Amino acid sequence: MSDVRKVLVIGSGPIKIAEAAEFDYSGSQALKAFKEEGIETVLVNPNVATVQTSKKFADRLYMVPITSEYAAKVIERERPDAIAIGFGGQTALTVGVELSKAGVLRKYGITVLGTPIDGIERALSREKFKETMMAVGIPVPPSAAARTEEEALASARRIGFPVMMRVSFNLGGRGSTVAWSEEELRRSLRRAFSQSHIHEVLIERYLYHWRELEYEVVRDSRGNSVAVACLENLDPMGVHTGESVVIAPCQTLDDHEYQEMRSSAIRVAESINLIGECNVQFALDPKSYLNYAIETNPRMSRSSALASKATGYPLAYIAAKLSLGYSLDEVMNKVTGTTCSCFEPSLDYVAIKIPRWDLGKFDHVDESLGSEMKSIGEVMSIGRSFEEAMQK
Numbered sequence: 001m002s003d004v005r006k007v008l009v010i011g012s013g014p015i016k017i018a019e020a021a022e023f024d025y026s027g028s029q030a031l032k033a034f035k036e037e038g039i040e041t042v043l044v045n046p047n048v049a050t051v052q053t054s055k056k057f058a059d060r061l062y063m064v065p066i067t068s069e070y071a072a073k074v075i076e077r078e079r080p081d082a083i084a085i086g087f088g089g090q091t092a093l094t095v096g097v098e099l100s101k102a103g104v105l106r107k108y109g110i111t112v113l114g115t116p117i118d119g120i121e122r123a124l125s126r127e128k129f130k131e132t133m134m135a136v137g138i139p140v141p142p143s144a145a146a147r148t149e150e151e152a153l154a155s156a157r158r159i160g161f162p163v164m165m166r167v168s169f170n171l172g173g174r175g176s177t178v179a180w181s182e183e184e185l186r187r188s189l190r191r192a193f194s195q196s197h198i199h200e201v202l203i204e205r206y207l208y209h210w211r212e213l214e215y216e217v218v219r220d221s222r223g224n225s226v227a228v229a230c231l232e233n234l235d236p237m238g239v240h241t242g243e244s245v246v247i248a249p250c251q252t253l254d255d256h257e258y259q260e261m262r263s264s265a266i267r268v269a270e271s272i273n274l275i276g277e278c279n280v281q282f283a284l285d286p287k288s289y290l291n292y293a294i295e296t297n298p299r300m301s302r303s304s305a306l307a308s309k310a311t312g313y314p315l316a317y318i319a320a321k322l323s324l325g326y327s328l329d330e331v332m333n334k335v336t337g338t339t340c341s342c343f344e345p346s347l348d349y350v351a352i353k354i355p356r357w358d359l360g361k362f363d364h365v366d367e368s369l370g371s372e373m374k375s376i377g378e379v380m381s382i383g384r385s386f387e388e389a390m391q392k
Helices: 022-036 068-078 089-101 117-124 126-135 149-159 182-194 255-271 302-311 315-323 386-391
Strands: 006-010 040-044 060-062 082-084 143-146 163-167 177-179 201-205 211-219 225-233 246-248 276-284 291-297 350-356 377-383
Touching: 006 022, 006 068, 006 089, 022 040, 022 302, 022 315, 040 068, 060 068, 068 089, 089 117, 117 126, 117 291, 126 143, 126 201, 126 255, 126 291, 143 149, 149 163, 149 182, 149 201, 163 182, 177 182, 182 201, 211 255, 211 302, 211 315, 225 255, 225 302, 246 302, 255 276, 255 291, 276 302, 276 315, 302 315, 302 350, 302 377, 350 386, 377 386
Parallel strands: 006 040, 006 082, 040 060
Antiparallel strands: 143 201, 163 177, 163 201, 211 225, 211 276, 225 246, 246 350, 276 291, 350 377
């Protein structure tokens, strides 16, 4: 994109419970990739404790709250040619969608780098994601979207308890829960709706003890795709992936299971017109080959940060290059120095991450594992075998 001379990068804001420093990594890599192209960078991020707010990274830094109102003021002052919203977590995506709906991006002629806004909405709205998956023939669990408590309760009765309640436009599973009865669901609904940017929840059949798999997919604007990593959660469905012990590459899949979900993950990326990187989560029945697509995050995530370090594939850096119009075969993997980004990594080792929590600072905390993420970070080890990596 030769017409892009200045890019506004939206950061993730303060580090907090369920949203740790993984977005500092992705934002720093994006700024590095843009500056290599001679593009002037403007960063919005009020967090002084991040690497990306260091002087050498962005040309201009605005330490203001990450909201659409403040972002609009920065846009009015800086007049960027493009905006990057895929490197600041859910916070940045939400701001980008709000700016688009308010007409700010159209008013100033700003290009959205990477996945277009309508693709982001198809991925993050639970109802639109379900409709998109059904349209392309990818199975999803029995579910129904709801915008009122009455709709949610009626859907749960129809699907049958227990149910999983998921929240649209949300990070870290905030507001989600597993309800085993109508009373449990009723108690949780008001909080769930308050956590949704578009006041929408999804009532879904709870896939009790099903296995959880994740694929990291990279796709360019010409439709070329690679599945960079397959991550396997040691904890089953119902435990948020950020709360789970995770291993890369996946250990218990046979070739049929691996290839079927890999193909589905690439089709999910195509269905939302992904440009850059996304994470696709699957549930797999432990007693059969049945699998469901659960959700996709059209941005860098904590899983993306793990996959980058586990595979030596700099996902954020490459996603930033692809957002400028490069194809996968045109971007060099700076970690290997010899392969281009169209090569899928092949691992002869295993990497395991275990979350870390800091709940001792708070009183009356529920320390059980569940669908809401409470971890603030993680530790990772690499070994030649599962046993070696786990002991490390």
